C-alpha cells in the first residue's frame with residue numbers, strides 16, 4: 001500500500017524517521033520517501049536520518065507564546081498554533097504525492113501536548129483535504145509519563161478516533177522504547193510491524209503471491225474505524241534460494257510427512273504467537289470487528305495446512321467472520337513472519353486506565369486552576385492512590401454504580417472543568 | 424469445441440493460465456481467445472501463459488480499487504466492473520466470435536473481483552454474443568471462513584441465473600494437505616484444468632474424417648443446455664506406447680494392453696465408471712443429474728465402439744437419465760487414455776447447502792457487529808460520565 005507519512009511533534013517525527021529507515025533496510029517500497037514531519041518550535045530540530053530537510057515543517061515559529069521549548073506542555077496552545085498555521089501546513093503538504101498514495105498515516109505521540117493538540121487539528125484537516133483513507137499511528141502514554149500525558153491522550157482519542165479512518169494505537173507502557181534513539185530495538189520492532197503491514201501488496205518480490213493482500217484488503221479491514229492493534233511474530237528459517245547442493249541436501253534430508261506436519265505446526269503457532277504476544281496495544285482480541293493476517297517468508301515454508309488452520313483459529317479467536325488472509329512469498333528471506341491486524345477492537349483496558357487517570361488530573365486541576373503540570377500530576381497521583389484504595393470494593397463488585405459514585409463530584413463541576421481545560 | 428475463455432479475478436486468471444498450460448502440454452487447442460480481467464495489478468503479474476496484452480486491469484482509476492483489488496468486497500467488485508464496462512467490451516472487440524463455439528468465464532466466488540465482477544462480465548457477453556456463455560465457479564472452502572461463504576452464496580445466484588450453465592469446483596473437496604500454499608493451489612488448478620480441457624476440447628477440430636463416434640461441439644452444447652449447476656468427473660490411464668521411441672519406455676511397468684476389442688471395451692467402460700466415481704469437481708448426487716456426457720480421449724487405437732455403448736448404458740443407469748452421450752476425442756500421440764464426464768444440472772450438491780448455511784450465519788454476525796459499531800467505539804473513547812472533552 002502506497003502511504004504518505006505525516007509525523008506530528010518530536011516523537012511522531014522521529015517515529016516517521018524510524019519507519020523510513022526500516023523500509024529502506026528491509027528492501028520494501030511503500031512510502032518511497034513520501035513523508036513530512038512537522039513540529040511546533042522556534043527552531044527546527046535536527047538529527048533526522050531519513051527525512052530530508054525540505055520535508056520538515058515548523059509550525060508556530062513566529063507565534064508569540066511558542067518558546068524555544070515549543071508549547072511547553074500546553075495542549076490548547078498546540079491546537080491553536082496548528083489551527084493558525086494551517087495554510088503553512090497545507091503548503092508543506094504540496095510536496096507530498098498524496099493523490100498517488102493509497103492512504104495517509106499520521107504519526108503522533110498522543111500523550112504529548114503537540115501530538116495531542118496539533119495532532120487532533122491536523123487529523124481533521126487531512127481528513128477534509130483528501131479522499132484517501134487517513135490512518136493515525138498514535139502512541140498512548142506509559143504510567144510513568146504522568147497524569148497530564150494521560151489527559152492529553154484521553155482527550156486526543158476523542159478527537160482523533162472519530163475523525164480518522166482507523167487509529168492504530170501503540171501503548172508506551174508495553175513499548176517503552178525511545179524514538180529519539182535511532183538504534184532503539186523496541187522502536188525498530190514497532191516500525192517493523194507498521195512496515196510489514198503496509199508493505200503488503202507492493203510488487204517488490206520476484207514471486208507473486210497466491211493470494212496477495214493488497215491495499216484494498218487492508219483498507220477494507222480498517223474500514224470500521226475505531227482503534228486497531230497490530231501483532232507480529234517471526235522465526236528464523238532457511239531461505240529458498242540456496243545453492244544447488246544445499247537444495248539437494250535439503251531434499252534428501254526431508255522425511256516428508258513429519259516435516260510437513262512440523263511446517264504446518266510451525267506456521268500455525270507463529271500466527272498464534274503474532275496474535276497473542278505483545279500487540280501494539282493489548283486488547284481483548286475477541287472484541288475485534290475485522291482482522292487481516294499476512295504470512296511472509298520463503299515459499300517452501302508457507303505451509304498451506306498450517307495457514308488454513310491458523311486462519312480458522314483466528315476466526316474463532318477474534319470472533320468475527322471478516323478475516324482476510326494472504327501469503328507474501330519472499331524466496332531470499334531467512335525469516336518466516338506473521339503480521340496480524342485486529343481492527344476496531346473495543347475492549348482495550350489500557351484506554352480505560354488512561355481515562356481514569358485523566359479524570360483524576362482533571363479533578364485536581366479544577367481544585368486549583370492556576371497550578372502547573374507537575375503539581376497537577378502529584379496531586380492527581382495522590383488522588384488516584386486514594387481512589388484505587390477506595391476502589392477495591394467497587395472493583396470487586398464490578399459494577400458501574402461504583403464508578404458513578406467515584407466520579408460523582410465531577411459531574412457537578414463538569415462545566416468548570418471544561419472551562420478550565422479550554423483556558 | 425473452441426472457446427473464448429475469460430478469467431475474472433485472481434483465481435479465475437490462475438485457472439485459465441493452467442488451462443493454457445495443459446493445452447500446450449497435450450497439444451490441444453481449446454482456448455482460441457483468452458483474457459484475464461482483474462482489479463489488482465499484482466495478481467495480473469502472475470500468469471505464465473496468458474499474453475501480456477490480454478490482461479485487462481479494470482477499476483484502476485476507481486477510488487475504491489486503484490489497481491489494488493477490491494478487498495473481498497463483492498459490491499465493489501460489481502461496481503468497479505460496471506463502471507468499466509466500456510473497457511471490458513473494448514477488450515472483447517477483437518474476439519472473432521465466429522471462430523468460437525462458446526464462451527467460458529472462470530472466477531473464484533469467495534472474493535470480490537471475480538465474485539462481483541464475473542456476473543457483470545457475463546451480462547456484457549450475453550448481450551454482445553449469441554453463443555452460449557458458461558461459467559466455471561470456484562466455491563470457497565469451509566476453512567476460508569464466513570465472509571467468503573457469504574460472497575459465494577450471493578454470487579452463485581447471479582452466476583447461475585445469468586449463464587447457460589455453471590460448472591462448479593469445490594475448494595473444500597479438493598483441499599490439498601501436506602503442501603505449501605503455492606503447491607496446494609497449483610495442484611488444484613492443474614487437476615481442474617485437466618478436467619475442463621479434456622472435456623471441452625472434444626470436437627475442437629470438428630473434422631469430418633474422424634471416427635463415427637466422435638464427440639462434437641454441438642453435443643457438449645446440447646448437454647449443457649439444461650442450465651443449472653454441473654460437475655465434472657475424470658479418470659485417466661497410461662496406454663502402451665505404439666509409436667516406438669516417442670516416449671521413453673516409462674510405461675514399461677504399466678501392464679501390456681491386450682488389443683482385443685473385448686478387453687478394450689471393458690477398459691473404456693471401467694474408465695468412465697472410475698471417472699464418475701472419482702472426486703467430482705463439485706461433489707454431488709450423480710442420479711440427480713439432468714443430462715450426462717462422457718468424452719473418451721486418447722489414441723484412436725484404444726477406442727472401442729462396444730466400450731462406448733456399454734459405458735453409455737452404465738451412465739444412463741447411474742445418472743438416472745436417458746439423455747446421455749458418450750463419444751471419442753481422438754488424440755493420436757497421447758500417452759494416455761482419459762475419460763471426462765460432464766454431469767449437467769446436478770440438483771443435489773451438499774456443499775452448496777453448507778455454503779448457504781455458513782453464509783446466513785455470517786450475514787447475521789456481520790449485521791450484529793455493524794449495529795453496535797458506533798456505540799462501542801464511542802464507549803471506548805469516552806469516559807463513563809463523559810467528563811473528558813475532545814481536543815477539537
Ligand SMILES: Nc1nc2c(ncn2[C@@H]2O[C@H](COP(=O)(O)OP(=O)(O)OP(=O)(O)O)[C@@H](O)[C@H]2O)c(=O)[nH]1
Pocket residue numbers: 008009010011012039069070071072073074078108109111112113114115148373
Ligand atoms: N509537561 C511539561 N513539559 C514541558 C514543559 N516545558 C517543556 N517541556 C518539555 O516537553 C516535553 C514533552 O512534553 P510536551 O510539551 O507535551 O511535548 P511536545 O513537544 O509538545 O510533543 P512531542 O513533540 O510530540 O513530544 C517534555 O520532555 C518536557 O521536557 C512544561 O512546562 N511542562
Ligand SMILES: Nc1nc2c(ncn2[C@@H]2O[C@H](COP(=O)(O)OP(=O)(O)OP(=O)(O)O)[C@@H](O)[C@H]2O)c(=O)[nH]1
Pocket residue numbers: 210211431432433434435437438462463466492493494495496530531532533534535536537538561562563564567571594608609611612
Ligand atoms: N481453486 C482455486 N481457488 C482459488 C485460487 N485462488 C483463490 N481461490 C479461491 O477464490 C476465492 C476468491 O479469491 P480471489 O480470486 O483471489 O479473489 P478476487 O476475485 O481476485 O477478488 P479480490 O481479491 O477480493 O479483489 C478465494 O476465496 C478462494 O476460494 C486458486 O488458485 N485456485
Ligand SMILES: [Mg+2]
Pocket residue numbers: 211212214433463492493494534
Ligand atoms: Mg485479492
Ligand SMILES: [Mg+2]
Pocket residue numbers: 352355802803804805806807
Ligand atoms: Mg471506557
